[in-house]
Amino acid sequence: MYLKKLALAGAVSLMGTSAFAACSYENTVPLKSLSAGFEAWKAVTDAMAECGNFKAELDQEFRTKQPAAFEANPSLYHIGGVSNGTVTPLLNAGTIRPLDDLVAKYGQNLSPNQLIKVDGKTMAIAMMVNTQHLMYREDIFNDLGLEVPTTWDEVFAAAETIKEAGVVDHAIGATMKSGWNLAQEFVNMYPAFGGAFFNADNSAAVNSEAGMKALETLAKTLPYADPEVLVSDSTYVQQQFQQGKIAMSNLWASRGAAMDDEAESTVVGKVKMAAAPLAMEGGAPATTLWWDGIVIASNITDEEADAAFRLAMEGLDEEMVKANNGAAIWLVKGYEPGPLAAGAIATATASPAAPPYPSTTQMGLMHTALGNELPAFLTGERDAAATLVAIEESYATAAKEAGVLK
Amino acid sequence: MKFKTFFWFVAPSVFMMLLFIAAPLVSVFIQSFQVTQPVMQQIEVETCTPGFLTQTCTTEMKTVPTIDEETGKTITTTSWVGFQSYANVLQMDKVWEAISSGAVGDILQIDFWKALRFTLMFTLLTLPLVIGVGLMIALAVNNAAKAFKGPIIFVSLLPFIITPVIGSLSIYWLFVGDGILTATLERWTGQDIAMFAQAWTIELLMYFYRVWHVAPFAFVIFYAGLQTVNMDTLESAIIDGASRFERLRYVIVPHLMPLIIFIALIHLMDCYRTFEEIVGFRSQAHVISLQWLTYDFMVPDDAGNRAISRASASAMLTMIGIVVLLILPLRRTWRDHKGGAH
Numbered sequence: 001m002y003l004k005k006l007a008l009a010g011a012v013s014l015m016g017t018s019a020f021a022a023c024s025y026e027n028t029v030p031l032k033s034l035s036a037g038f039e040a041w042k043a044v045t046d047a048m049a050e051c052g053n054f055k056a057e058l059d060q061e062f063r064t065k066q067p068a069a070f071e072a073n074p075s076l077y078h079i080g081g082v083s084n085g086t087v088t089p090l091l092n093a094g095t096i097r098p099l100d101d102l103v104a105k106y107g108q109n110l111s112p113n114q115l116i117k118v119d120g121k122t123m124a125i126a127m128m129v130n131t132q133h134l135m136y137r138e139d140i141f142n143d144l145g146l147e148v149p150t151t152w153d154e155v156f157a158a159a160e161t162i163k164e165a166g167v168v169d170h171a172i173g174a175t176m177k178s179g180w181n182l183a184q185e186f187v188n189m190y191p192a193f194g195g196a197f198f199n200a201d202n203s204a205a206v207n208s209e210a211g212m213k214a215l216e217t218l219a220k221t222l223p224y225a226d227p228e229v230l231v232s233d234s235t236y237v238q239q240q241f242q243q244g245k246i247a248m249s250n251l252w253a254s255r256g257a258a259m260d261d262e263a264e265s266t267v268v269g270k271v272k273m274a275a276a277p278l279a280m281e282g283g284a285p286a287t288t289l290w291w292d293g294i295v296i297a298s299n300i301t302d303e304e305a306d307a308a309f310r311l312a313m314e315g316l317d318e319e320m321v322k323a324n325n326g327a328a329i330w331l332v333k334g335y336e337p338g339p340l341a342a343g344a345i346a347t348a349t350a351s352p353a354a355p356p357y358p359s360t361t362q363m364g365l366m367h368t369a370l371g372n373e374l375p376a377f378l379t380g381e382r383d384a385a386a387t388l389v390a391i392e393e394s395y396a397t398a399a400k401e402a403g404v405l406k
Numbered sequence: 407m408k409f410k411t412f413f414w415f416v417a418p419s420v421f422m423m424l425l426f427i428a429a430p431l432v433s434v435f436i437q438s439f440q441v442t443q444p445v446m447q448q449i450e451v452e453t454c455t456p457g458f459l460t461q462t463c464t465t466e467m468k469t470v471p472t473i474d475e476e477t478g479k480t481i482t483t484t485s486w487v488g489f490q491s492y493a494n495v496l497q498m499d500k501v502w503e504a505i506s507s508g509a510v511g512d513i514l515q516i517d518f519w520k521a522l523r524f525t526l527m528f529t530l531l532t533l534p535l536v537i538g539v540g541l542m543i544a545l546a547v548n549n550a551a552k553a554f555k556g557p558i559i560f561v562s563l564l565p566f567i568i569t570p571v572i573g574s575l576s577i578y579w580l581f582v583g584d585g586i587l588t589a590t591l592e593r594w595t596g597q598d599i600a601m602f603a604q605a606w607t608i609e610l611l612m613y614f615y616r617v618w619h620v621a622p623f624a625f626v627i628f629y630a631g632l633q634t635v636n637m638d639t640l641e642s643a644i645i646d647g648a649s650r651f652e653r654l655r656y657v658i659v660p661h662l663m664p665l666i667i668f669i670a671l672i673h674l675m676d677c678y679r680t681f682e683e684i685v686g687f688r689s690q691a692h693v694i695s696l697q698w699l700t701y702d703f704m705v706p707d708d709a710g711n712r713a714i715s716r717a718s719a720s721a722m723l724t725m726i727g728i729v730v731l732l733i734l735p736l737r738r739t740w741r742d743h744k745g746g747a748h
Contacts, residue, residue, distance in 0.1 A: 067710045071479075084455060089710025092444075093480055094473045113461055117454040126456045178691035202469055227603035228583050230691035243584070291456050298478070331456055348458040356455040360468055364709025372702070375691035376515055379605070390515070397494050402711045403443030404469050 023051035023314055029307035031055070033294075034062050034069060035081020038254055040128055040292065040328035044081075048315035062086070070095035075297035078308040083292045087116075087124060088359045096123060096295040102309040109317065114331050116293060126293035127316050128328040131354065132175075132188060133276040133287060133343040135241065135256065136248035137267065140167055151278045152217055152286065155248070159224040162247045171224040173237040173249035176378070178230050183370035184288075188250070189214040191355050192279035192286035202362055202405050204369075204395040207388040215377060215384040217279065217286075222378065230375060239264075241271060250276060250287065253344040257326045260340070273343025275350055285347050288357040291331070362404055369394040431725075438491055438718035442484040444471035491719035495699075518720070521696045522727070528612065528695070529677040529731070535617045536673055537666055540624025545654075547625070548632045559629070566622035574686025577615050578602075605692035612683045612693070620676070624669045631665045632658070664742070667735050674731045678724070696724045 030053050035041045037058035045056035059065065062081065067089040069076040075095065082090065090096045098121040103110060107125075116124040134155075136148065141158070144165055149155040159171035175181045190197070195210030226232060226240070238255045240246045242265040258264065259271040276285035294312045296305050318334035329341045337345055347354055357363075369391050377387040399405035407415075446469050454463040471480045497516045504512040513519045547558050565573070580587040581601040588599050601607045635658055643653050659666075681697040684690065690698070703717035 063708060064706055067706070085708040088708060089706070092471050092710065094478060113456045113459065115454070116456070117452070117463070119451055129456060129458060177688060182691075200467070226583060227598075227600035231582070231602045231688040245584070289455070289457065329458070331458075345458050353457060353462070356462065359453070359709075361471075361709045361711060362469065364707035364711050368707045368711075372517065379691060382515055397716075398711070398713060401441055401443070401491075401494070401713055401715055403446050 022319065025051065025310075025314075027051040027053045027307060027311055029053065029304055031078045031304070031308050031311055032076070033057065033079035033081065034059065034066060034077040035079075035294075036060060036062050036083075036292070039257065040254065040324070040330075041081055043320060043324035043327050044127065044315040047317070047320040048079075048311050051311055051314055054311060066090065067093060067095070070297050070299070073299040074301075075299040078297055078300050078304055079312055080295045080297065081292065082124060082295050083130070083290050084116075084357050084359045085290065087295065088361065088364060090295060091118060091123060091359070092361065095298050097298045097305060098123060099125065099296060099309065102296070102306065105306075106310050106313045109313070109333055111331065111333065114293070116291070124293045124295045125312065125316070126291040126331050128292050128330050128332075129344065129348060130252060130254050130290040130292060130329065131276065131287050131344050131347050132184075132250050132252050133285070133347045134248060134274040135251050135259070135271050135343065136274065137168075137244075137270050138272040139270045140247045143167070148272075148274045149248075149277055150275070151281065152220075155277050156220055156224070158248070163224055168247045169245040170226045170240070171247050172221055173232070173240050173246035173251070174221050174225045174229050175232065175234045175237050175249075175251065176218075176221075176225070176229045177233040177236075178375040179371040180367065181233050181371075182230070182374050182378075183367045185218060186214055186370050186374060187357070187367065188276070188287045189217055189279055191288075192283050194280070194283065197358070197366055198362055202399065204366065204392040204399075206366075207385075207392050211388045212384055213279070215387065218374075219378065219384075230378060242266060253329055253341070256340040256343075260326075273340060275343055275346035276354065284352040285350050285354045287347060287354045289348055289354050290357055292328075361402065362399065365398045365402060365404070366395050369398060434718045434721050437714060438722050439486055439488060440484050441487045441491070441715045442482050445481045445483060446470065447472050487715070491715040492723070494716055495719045495723065517694065517699055518696075518723070521694045521699045524609070524693050525678060525680060525696045525727075528609075528616070528680055529674060532613055532616045532620070532677060533670060533673055535613070536620050536624050537669060539617055539621040540669070541628050541662075543621065543625040544628035544632055547629055562625055563622045565618050566620070566626075568619070570619065570682040571686055573619055574615055574682045577611060578687050581611060602687065602689070605689075608687055608689045608692050612680075612687065612689075615683060616677065616680070620673065623672075627665050627669055628662060631662045635661050664739075667739055667742075671732060671735050671739075674735070675728055678728050678731060696720065696727065700724060 032055045033045060033048070034057045035045065037060050041058055045058065048054050049056060057077070063086045066080055066082070066086065070080060070090055071093055080090065080096065100122050103115065103122055110125065114126045115122045116126055134149070140162060141148065144161055144167075146158045146161060147154070149158050155172070162168065162171040174185065176185055190206065190210055193210035193213045195208055195214065196205050199205045222229065232240075234252055234255060237246070237249050237251055238258050241249065241251070241259060242261075244266050253273070256273060260268050262268055276287035278284070279286040294316070296308050296312075300308070316332050318332065321330045321332045321334045325336060326338060326340060329337070329344045373387055373390045373394050376382040376390070377384060382390065396405060448467050448469055450465060451468045452463055452465045454461045473479070474481050495518050497518065500516055501513050501519070504510060514523055543562050547555060547562070550558055579585050582588065583600060583602070588601065592599050601611060639657055640653060643657050648656065679697045680695045681701065684693065684695050684698040700717050700720040703713040703720055706712040
C-alpha cells in the first residue's frame with residue numbers, strides 16, 4: 001500500500017515536471033531579470049525559467065534598485081519588470097532599448113495593444129493592466145437591498161446604510177497609508193473632478209476647485225473607514241476584506257484573486273467587482289489605469305538583448321496565461337476574463353475612460369508632495385485650502401531642486 | 407607605551423574612521439551647499455498606453471533630462487547654492503510668519519519643526535525613564551537570591567538583543583487594529599481601541615517601546631557598577647542609621663554618577679537618531695523624526711527623483727542637534743576628568 005502510494009506520488013511529480021518544463025527551445029545565454037514580486041510576475045518569470053539559464057529577482061523594492069542597476073555598464077539585469085509609474089526613470093536615462101526589430105523577429109503573438117510606444121518607438125511590452133476599482137460584498141448589498149454604487153455620492157449613501165445596519169466593522173476600506181498610497185487616492189480623485197495637475201510651465205495647479213472637491217471626498221470617507229486608515233496599505237485592506245471586516249473598497253484589481261483564496265479568505269465568492277465609482281456625473285471613473293510589462297536594458301550586447309526578448313516572449317505566451325488565468329487581467333492572447341476581471345474591464349472601457357497614470361518626472365515629485373502634505377488634512381491639523389497651498393509649495397521646492405521648474 | 411607602538415595600534419581604527427565617518431561627513435557637508443540637476447529640455451512626445459482592448463495615444467509636451475549623445479549619460483550641472491537647501495528644510499519665513507501672526511502652533515505643520523519637536527521630546531523624556539528603570543532592575547537583581555540572578559539577568563537582557571526594526575514591528579503588530587493585544591483589550595473593556603489612529607497614543611507606544619528596548623543596556627552597566635560599591639562605606643552608613651533610600655541617594659548614586667553620565671551620552675546620541683519607531687509603527691501621518699525626514703528626502707520617487715541637497719542639509723542639522731545636546735554632559739565629564747586627573 002505504502003509502496004503503491006509512493007510510486008503514485010513519484011509518477012505525479014514526474015508528470016508535474018514534464019508539464020512545467022515546456023519551453024519550446026533551450027536558452028543558452030545567461031539572463032537575469034528584476035521585477036516586482038506579485039503573483040503575475042511570479043507566473044511570468046517561472047515560465048521564463050523553464051527555458052534554462054535564467055535567474056529572476058522578484059523584489060517589491062525594485063523601483064529603488066532598477067534605475068541604478070540599469071545604468072551600470074554592462075547592466076546588472078537584462079530584463080526589467082516595470083509599470084507606467086516606474087518606467088519613467090529608465091526612459092529618462094535612456095537605459096532601456098527600443099524593441100521594434102525584436103518585436104518583428106519574435107513578437108508574432110503580440111497584439112498591437114501590448115506595444116508601449118514612445119514617439120513611435122516600442123519601448124516596453126505590456127502584459128497586464130491594473131486599476132483600482134470598486135470591490136463590494138454582494139451578500140451584504142443584497143441583504144440590505146442596495147444597488148451597486150456608480151458614483152462616490154452613492155458610495156457614501158450605501159456606506160451610511162451599511163453603517164446603520166452594523167453588519168461589518170467598517171463600511172469602507174481605504175488604502176490611505178500616508179505617503180504613496182494616500183497620494184494615489186488623491187491622484188485617482190482629482191482628475192475625475194476635471195482637475196489638471198500642472199500648468200504649461202510645470203508649476204503645480206492643484207489649488208483649484210477640483211482640488212477642494214477631491215479633498216472633500218477623501219475626508220467624507222473617514223467616518224465610514226477604520227480609524228487607523230492612515231496606516232493601512234493595500235495588503236491591510238485586502239486582509240480586512242478577507243476577514244469580513246469591510247463591505248467595500250476602491251482596491252487594486254491585482255488584489256481580486258486573493259478574495260477567493262480559500263486558504264486565507266472567509267468571504268470566498270462573496271466579493272464582486274464593479275467599475276470604479278465616478279466622482280461627478282458624466283466624468284471619468286475616479287481611478288487611474290496602470291500597465292505592467294517588460295523592458296530590455298540598453299547596456300547589454302545585441303545577442304543578449306535578442307536572447308532576453310525571445311525568453312520574455314516565451315514567458316508571455318498563451319500557455320502561461322492559460323495556467324494562470326486568474327492571476328491578473330492579462331493583455332496576452334488566450335486570456336479569458338472571469339468574473340474577477342469584470343470591474344477592471346468596465347473601468348478601462350468606460351466613456352470617458354479613466355486616465356492612465358502619467359509617467360513624467362513632475363508626477364513623481366507631485367506624488368511625494370501629496371503623500372507628505374495630505375495626512376495633516378486628514379488628521380484635522382490643517383484645512384483644505386491650506387493643504388492645497390502646502391502641496392503646491394512643497395512641489396515647487398522639490399521641482400526647483402530637481403530642475404524641472406525655474 | 408612608545409609612540410610607534412601606539413601609532414600602529416590605533417592606525418587601523420583611525421583609518422577606518424577617516425574612511426567611513428570623516429570622508430562621508432565632508433562629502434555630505436559639501437553636498438548640502440550644492441544642487442546637482444539634470445539639464446532639462448521640453449520635447450513633444452507621443453505616448454501610447456494600453457486600455458483593455460485598444461490603446462490611448464496622447465501627444466504632450468514633456469520635460470525630460472538631456473542625454474549626452476557620446477557617453478549615453480544624463481547631462482547634469484552642479485551649482486553652489488549657499489544656504490538655500492538649509493532654508494528649504496528650515497522654512498524660516500513660515501516660522502516668522504507663524505510667530506508674527508500669533509499662531510505659534512502652525513510652526514509644527516512644517517516638517518522639520520514637527521520632527522524636531524518629537525525628536526527632542528522623545529530623547530529627553532525617555533532619558534530619565536531609561537536611567538531610572540535600568541537602575542531599578544539593577545538594584546532588584548543585585549538584591550535577588552543567588553539562584554535567581556542568572557535567569558533574571560538573561561530575561562531582562564532579551565529586549566536589548568532584538569533588532570530595533572523587528573522590535574518595533576512586533577509592537578505594531580500587537581497593537582494594530584486587529585492585533586492580539588488590541589483584540590484582547592477590546593474584548594475585556596468592550597470598547598473599540600485604535601492605538602494608531604491619533605498621535606498621542608502612537609507616541610506613548612514609542613516611549614514605551616524605546617524604554618523597554620534600551621533599559622537593559624542601562625541595567626547591565628549599572629549592575630556592573632553596583633559590584634564596585636565600597637562595602638565599608640555602605641556598612642558605616644547603615645551604622646549611622648541611614649535608611650535604604652538615603653543609602654541609595656548619598657552612597658550608591660554618587661558612586662554610579664560617571665556611569666549615569668556615560669549612559670546619558672550614549673542614549674542622547676542614539677535617541678536623537680530615532681528612525682525604527684517611525685518606520686515600524688508607520689506613524690508618518692502623525693509623528694515623524696529628524697532621521698526619518700532625511701530618509702524621506704533620500705528615497706527616490708517613481709520617477710527617480712531624490713532630494714539629495716535637502717537630505718544633506720537635514721543630515722547636517724541633525725548632527726548639529728546632537729552636538730548641542732551633548733555639550734552639557736560632555737562639559738561635566740571634561741570637568742570631572744580635569745579635576746580627577748591631578
